[in-house]
Amino acid sequence: MAEESKNNATMIVFDGDLDKAIASFIIATGAAAMGKNVTMFFTFWGLNVLRKEEHIEVKDKNFLEGMFAKLMPRGPGKLKLSKMNYGGVGSHLMKKMMKEHNVSTLPELMELAQDLDVKMVACTMTMDVMGLRKEELIDGLEYAGVASYLAEAEDANVNLFI
């Protein structure tokens, strides 16, 4: 019985680059549309994909946490390409070329993922380390640690680290 359930998919979204984020959501929404249970686990730089675009005032951050939060991109609109970013020109052109070919934007893909019940989990350990608070991240997330990821991966055969 246990074996028969290994049909799900999980993704660890680690890098948080624009291109890798797009790829992970295209895979996630595709897999969900095929009827798979899909869990995306956002950790380290991947958490930046989930940040709200506006600045959220958080009172109890220490200096380092504040600095990290300031230097890291806030949400899909600010993410860089993993290659050929050229100070943001590359990511701008990539979005333009995606639009020309009617490919969904990253925010649209994220919305679709939530509509398709893709489980989006923010890694609490790296949130702590990087000083990111729940109120800085978008709605509709779950919060958990690596044990939760591993439990999901247990029932999946497609397990990607992106």
Next chain:
Amino acid sequence: MAEESKNNATMIVFDGDLDKAIASFIIATGAAAMGKNVTMFFTFWGLNVLRKEEHIEVKDKNFLEGMFAKLMPRGPGKLKLSKMNYGGVGSHLMKKMMKEHNVSTLPELMELAQDLDVKMVACTMTMDVMGLRKEELIDGLEYAGVASYLAEAEDANVNLFI
């Protein structure tokens, strides 16, 4: 029955760096030699691994597509290391050191993969976005989208994102 077929391997070749491309083909050819069905799905920068080395004149490219095609490496000979590339010196030295130890070159590994019936698939969506045409890529490829990748991954337990 379905479970018994989860013995195949798939790889999403995303980065297209020389070292990662070599690693992916070593895994792919090793898995194929063990009797696994192996599918490599080339997307985003990974498509550059599949480009022909010579310039192919394509008439209907727009300005952006032409620029992207010009800036991205054309085939295995032009790929960079993901680290310590030093403007191409690193990749040159890596090839030299591989040769000294009789490790197959990337073009040799790619040929071996095709001989071993590794299925090499170019992602049509990212080809569209980046403006790459079939005539610019090597022979012997299949062309498909993410649904095709997911169908292959369904029957595999080794599913890597490289």
Next chain:
Amino acid sequence: MAEESKNNATMIVFDGDLDKAIASFIIATGAAAMGKNVTMFFTFWGLNVLRKEEHIEVKDKNFLEGMFAKLMPRGPGKLKLSKMNYGGVGSHLMKKMMKEHNVSTLPELMELAQDLDVKMVACTMTMDVMGLRKEELIDGLEYAGVASYLAEAEDANVNLFI
């Protein structure tokens, strides 16, 4: 019967960045604590995670091997962040923030992994190519090639390329 054994986990540790190394050991120790057999296969830049911190004199290295060895980081204390490294400031701050939140350091995680019988394998082919010798790497490792990795991956459903 074969199917029932697909509960293990393998990781190819390719990049050897500080953050990715930490992530891989957190996943590995978490999975081992859940009772999974875990194999970590260190290849290319991932081998640097396994290097001893002190300089080991090796007599039979050629010039290129010596140069590569010199330029690559020696062990966990010298690894860089994959992003926001800022010449080592970022990795220093990341370690500080991890300490503030009582997250284990990379050397502690590596020790824990060995206590939990995580199998740590150094890729002999890339050791050869990069000119790294067994005496330069930490104790308690196994030495093998891609076929050994694939044999382990055969019995696993969580197979990550990091």
